[in-house]
Amino acid sequence: MGKVAVLGAGLTKFMRRSLETGRELCWEAASAALRxxxxxxxxxxxxxxxxAPDAFDGVHMKGEYxxxxxxxxxxxxxxxxxxxxxxxxxxxxxxxHLASGAFRTCxxxxxxxxxPTQPHPQxxxxxxxxxxxxxxxxxxxxxxxxxxxxxxxHTYNIPLELIAxxxxxxxxxxxxxxxxxxxxxxxxEEVLGAEVMSYPVTRLMVSPVTDGAAAxxxxxxxxxxxxxxxxxxVEGVGWNLDTSYWxxxxxxxxxxxxxxATMAYKMAGITKPREEIHVVEPYDPFAYKELHHLExxxxxxxxxxxxxxxxxxxxxxxxxxxxxxxxxxxLGVGNPIAAAGLMKVAEIFWQLQGKAGARQIRRNAKRGLxxxxxxxxxxxxxxxxxx
Amino acid sequence: MSTALRGTPLREExxxxxxxxxxxxxxxxxYTFDAGAxxxxxxxxxxxxxxxGRKCHACGRTMIPPRMFCERCFRRxxxxxxxxxxxxxxxxxVSFVNWDASRRQTPQVPAVIEIDGASQGMGIxxxxxEVGNSLAEVLEHVKVGMPVQAVWKPAEQREGSITDILxxxxxxxxx
Amino acid sequence: xxxxxxxxxxxxxxxxAVSPEASFRELIFEAAVRAYEDAGxxxxxxxxVVSIAEDYHDGTCIMDEYTPDQLGAVQKPVHTVTGDGLxxxxxxxxxxxxxxxxxxxxxxxxxxxxLRHPAHVEAxxxxxxxxxxxxxxxxxxxxxxxxxxxxxxxxxxxxTAxxxxxxxxxxxxxxxxAYPAQVSAEQVRASRPLAAPLTxxxxxxxxxxxxxxxxxxxxxxxxxxxxxxxxxxxAWISDxxxxxxxxxxxxxxxxxxxxxxxxxAGIRDPQRDLSFAEVDDTYAYKELQHLEAxxxxxxxQSGRLLEQxxxxxxxxxxxxxxGGCLGCGYLHDASPLRGVLEAVLQLRGHAGERQVPDxxxxxxxxxxxxxxxxxxxxxxxxx
Numbered sequence: 001m002g003k004v005a006v007l008g009a010g011l012t013k014f015m016r017r018s019l020e021t022g023r024e025l026c027w028e029a030a031s032a033a034l035r036x037x038x039x040x041x042x043x044x045x046x047x048x049x050x051x052a053p054d055a056f057d058g059v060h061m062k063g064e065y066x067x068x069x070x071x072x073x074x075x076x077x078x079x080x081x082x083x084x085x086x087x088x089x090x091x092x093x094x095x096x097h098l099a100s101g102a103f104r105t106c107x108x109x110x111x112x113x114x115x116p117t118q119p120h121p122q123x124x125x126x127x128x129x130x131x132x133x134x135x136x137x138x139x140x141x142x143x144x145x146x147x148x149x150x151x152x153x154h155t156y157n158i159p160l161e162l163i164a165x166x167x168x169x170x171x172x173x174x175x176x177x178x179x180x181x182x183x184x185x186x187x188x189e190e191v192l193g194a195e196v197m198s199y200p201v202t203r204l205m206v207s208p209v210t211d212g213a214a215a216x217x218x219x220x221x222x223x224x225x226x227x228x229x230x231x232x233x234v235e236g237v238g239w240n241l242d243t244s245y246w247x248x249x250x251x252x253x254x255x256x257x258x259x260x261a262t263m264a265y266k267m268a269g270i271t272k273p274r275e276e277i278h279v280v281e282p283y284d285p286f287a288y289k290e291l292h293h294l295e296x297x298x299x300x301x302x303x304x305x306x307x308x309x310x311x312x313x314x315x316x317x318x319x320x321x322x323x324x325x326x327x328x329x330x331l332g333v334g335n336p337i338a339a340a341g342l343m344k345v346a347e348i349f350w351q352l353q354g355k356a357g358a359r360q361i362r363r364n365a366k367r368g369l370x371x372x373x374x375x376x377x378x379x380x381x382x383x384x385x386x387x
Numbered sequence: 388m389s390t391a392l393r394g395t396p397l398r399e400e401x402x403x404x405x406x407x408x409x410x411x412x413x414x415x416x417x418y419t420f421d422a423g424a425x426x427x428x429x430x431x432x433x434x435x436x437x438x439x440g441r442k443c444h445a446c447g448r449t450m451i452p453p454r455m456f457c458e459r460c461f462r463r464x465x466x467x468x469x470x471x472x473x474x475x476x477x478x479x480x481v482s483f484v485n486w487d488a489s490r491r492q493t494p495q496v497p498a499v500i501e502i503d504g505a506s507q508g509m510g511i512x513x514x515x516x517e518v519g520n521s522l523a524e525v526l527e528h529v530k531v532g533m534p535v536q537a538v539w540k541p542a543e544q545r546e547g548s549i550t551d552i553l554x555x556x557x558x559x560x561x562x
Numbered sequence: 563x564x565x566x567x568x569x570x571x572x573x574x575x576x577x578x579a580v581s582p583e584a585s586f587r588e589l590i591f592e593a594a595v596r597a598y599e600d601a602g603x604x605x606x607x608x609x610x611v612v613s614i615a616e617d618y619h620d621g622t623c624i625m626d627e628y629t630p631d632q633l634g635a636v637q638k639p640v641h642t643v644t645g646d647g648l649x650x651x652x653x654x655x656x657x658x659x660x661x662x663x664x665x666x667x668x669x670x671x672x673x674x675x676x677l678r679h680p681a682h683v684e685a686x687x688x689x690x691x692x693x694x695x696x697x698x699x700x701x702x703x704x705x706x707x708x709x710x711x712x713x714x715x716x717x718x719x720x721x722t723a724x725x726x727x728x729x730x731x732x733x734x735x736x737x738x739x740a741y742p743a744q745v746s747a748e749q750v751r752a753s754r755p756l757a758a759p760l761t762x763x764x765x766x767x768x769x770x771x772x773x774x775x776x777x778x779x780x781x782x783x784x785x786x787x788x789x790x791x792x793x794x795x796x797a798w799i800s801d802x803x804x805x806x807x808x809x810x811x812x813x814x815x816x817x818x819x820x821x822x823x824x825x826x827a828g829i830r831d832p833q834r835d836l837s838f839a840e841v842d843d844t845y846a847y848k849e850l851q852h853l854e855a856x857x858x859x860x861x862x863q864s865g866r867l868l869e870q871x872x873x874x875x876x877x878x879x880x881x882x883x884x885g886g887c888l889g890c891g892y893l894h895d896a897s898p899l900r901g902v903l904e905a906v907l908q909l910r911g912h913a914g915e916r917q918v919p920d921x922x923x924x925x926x927x928x929x930x931x932x933x934x935x936x937x938x939x940x941x942x943x944x945x
Contacts, residue, residue: 013394060686100659120488127623146480198482241640418621423585461634
């Protein structure tokens with residue numbers, strides 16, 4: 001199995017609605033990533049695209065529509081699509097393009113333009129539910145999150161205050177992120193007191209509709225070594241998809257995230273994740289999800305992630321814990337779905353290089369993990385980077 | 388990362404006032420889905436006022452929603468089982484937002500309900516009713532684990548749809 | 563690509579215009595049962611799954627959600643590629659070649675009959691700013707391309723009509739096919755024009771069905787029961803779907819993909835080295851356009867060679883002996899999987915009445931349909 005390095009990353013601003021078309025957003029992010037990698041499009045052998053529902057952009061087969069902006073014209077190009085997990089899955093797809101020996105370099109682009117959908121992008125998700133047993137009920141995307149959060153809280157006796165703290169932490173972290181849309185100082189009371197969307201979820205516990213794009217450049221070992229030393233390597237990848245019968249599963253714990261993480265840890269030779277992972281970007285579209293995922297990732301015992309949060313274990317400037325979502329995540333920076341996942345991978349990349357600026361974590365990090373989640377609360381995607 | 392990230396944010400009024408030009412498209416994106424053997428029978432059952440499950444003899448699970456194959460054993464499931472139309476709340480929520488993000492005055496109460504007669508953990512998605520009109524009322528009346536009972540449309544109004552059940556109400560409530 | 567991968571199991575359902583008796587889950591389950599039986603595996607042996615699907619073809623947002631159950635792949639590494647069957651095959655092959663997986667399953671299906679207004683879905687793939695506002699039926703793209711191809715290649719409308727007649731007649735000997743027919747080129751030519759010069763009978767009608775393949779790395783091949791068919795080379799290329807800057811006459815994506823696939827497969831003279839070819843024929847003219855792009859006919863000669871019978875079932879290089887999309891049915895992105903299945907059957911010597919004598923090496927080519935310029939080429943062989 002070939003080794004794969006990350007050579008550069010790029011982002012656009014994350015905006016509620018952008019003037020730029022989806023293609024233009026791709027172009028901005030891809031160009032920025034190539035610039036950072038000090039490469040041109042001619043150096044790129046293949047392109048991978050990640051972008052979540054076609055319903056957002058209002059373009060069927062939108063991978064085809066976007067490819068011009070992603071530098072893929074005339075190249076081998078695939079779009080991978082695992083719902084919200086796509087942003088972290090895209091580098092995994094880039095990994096298999098290179099680790100297979102098929103190509104030397106891969107440009108990975110993630111785009112989301114949610115703003116076109118009318119009357120509201122949220123409506124695009126009605127069709128994620130089963131067409132016979134669920135859609136006729138007048139379903140709503142928010143239900144999934146609120147039902148899962150309720151089950152998680154009930155099972156482990158987690159007070160809502162602790163969940164609200166995730167939003168406080170991430171929005172504060174996001175103040176230092178250049179792409180930030182919703183960063184700021186909030187109190188737990190403000191988060192709890194915000195408008196109830198679908199109890200127990202309040203408005204400040206939800207990540208916003210966002211347009212944006214991200215990109216990274218991957219290279220195989222031979223190519224990377226010609227571009228200098230001290231690279232960031234892909235040490236482990238994992239992904240796992242659970243049954244579509246989500247009402248038959250216990251939503252309190254994401255088994256599929258555990259399995260995805262186990263697969264990645266095994267590949268990376270990690271036996272003690274709590275010691276060997278130094279920084280983590282768990283997927284945080286809703287405040288409780290970060291905690292849910294940290295437990296699935298085996299970085300905390302079941303039901304314990306919130307208690308650790310209370311003790312500052314996941315704070316960005318911790319030296320004894322594991323900084324979680326130093327970027328500010330989806331809650332703080334924004335949630336252009338696939339691009340947000342890739343933004344988290346980019347954050348780990350920059351943290352490991354010491355290039356995260358005002359967001360740089362205090363403890364020394366040699367290995368970091370980015371994770372995303374998606375589909376009908378079913379898929380876990382994990383990437384472990386290391387220096 | 389360069390701090391000069393590119394992108395041109397627009398506001399909603401930019402679009403409303405025509406500062407940013409837009410184009411609209413309305414398509415007829417409709418489907419007639421084939422229900423197939425399992426769901427077809429399930430829908431017939433609903434029309435008859437029944438909840439049907441499928442049993443797999445290999446793992447012993449009685450499954451709802453029913454499927455002709457057991458996804459764990461990877462074999463054809465074996466028999467139809469008529470389940471009860473009652474169950475227990477596995478989880479619920481109190482929603483004040485419609486599918487299009489507009490606000491609701493009165494809440495919808497979606498829930499996952501584990502159906503009596505099916506194996507443990509076999510839940511379906513549906514709505515709770517007769518549980519109150521405000522957040523406080525609903526939180527008072529609904530608890531995880533509480534027993535609930537289906538309220539059906541009258542037989543002549545049923546169509547063979549999951550909505551043939553109007554909602555589930557607390558089982559202890561007297562009508 | 564390093565290391566060869568092989569198809570060791572193939573499962574499918576017959577292709578039909580409508581399939582109301584089975585949900586998509588039930589169709590896929592049937593195909594999976596057959597595939598695993600053919601390969602001699604159980605779901606426990608599966609290391610990863612690749613599915614191909616597009617949301618709007620199925621009418622579900624995030625179709626990936628509904629993949630694992632009917633494949634027996636719950637809680638496994640499963641992902642969806644929004645691409646065609648050959649892109650799915652390529653991804654499955656790359657997964658095997660990382661060395662991290664030994665057995666990978668590929669799935670693709672069509673429930674095209676469930677789309678009430680397929681033209682609207684197709685139109686939704688057109689550029690929303692520059693093209694959709696015209697409000698034209700998207701088949702105009704095929705009409706434009708066919709017009710230019712006929713002009714550039716010196717192919718005639720009578721010749722493209724002959725392609726449709728050939729393929730629909732070939733389908734008579736394929737029990738899988740949805741639209742076998744005994745038709746003449748004249749009948750095809752005289753059928754209703756859709757976007758002249760394209761006629762209705764030159765347009766593949768939609769069908770439902772499912773395909774599941776089991777692939778294994780070279781090391782794992784002996785573990786599986788099925789006679790292996792090796793993927794000697796596979797390539798896929800996306801050209802812009804932008805209508806304003808494309809070469810309307812040539813299938814450039816197919817030219818590039820063919821070059822790469824032939825190089826990987828060590829093919830120097832495709833016209834001689836291949837025993838048969840399953841070439842995309844979503845529209846009849848595409849078969850000839852692709853044959854020229856694939857180097858299976860010299861530029862400008864595809865029509866003439868067709869008339870000489872070179873590409874007939876009994877000809878020197880049978881093309882679409884399965885019946886192609888025109889005879890079997892159009893399955894959206896799953897269409898090339900019908901071609902892959904045909905290649906597997908031919909190379910195993912299991913193609914019955916359709917068997918190409920001494921079939922050693924075959925080609926499958928694909929195109930993702932309007933408005934894309936994306937397609938793949940795969941070269942398969944038996945050892």
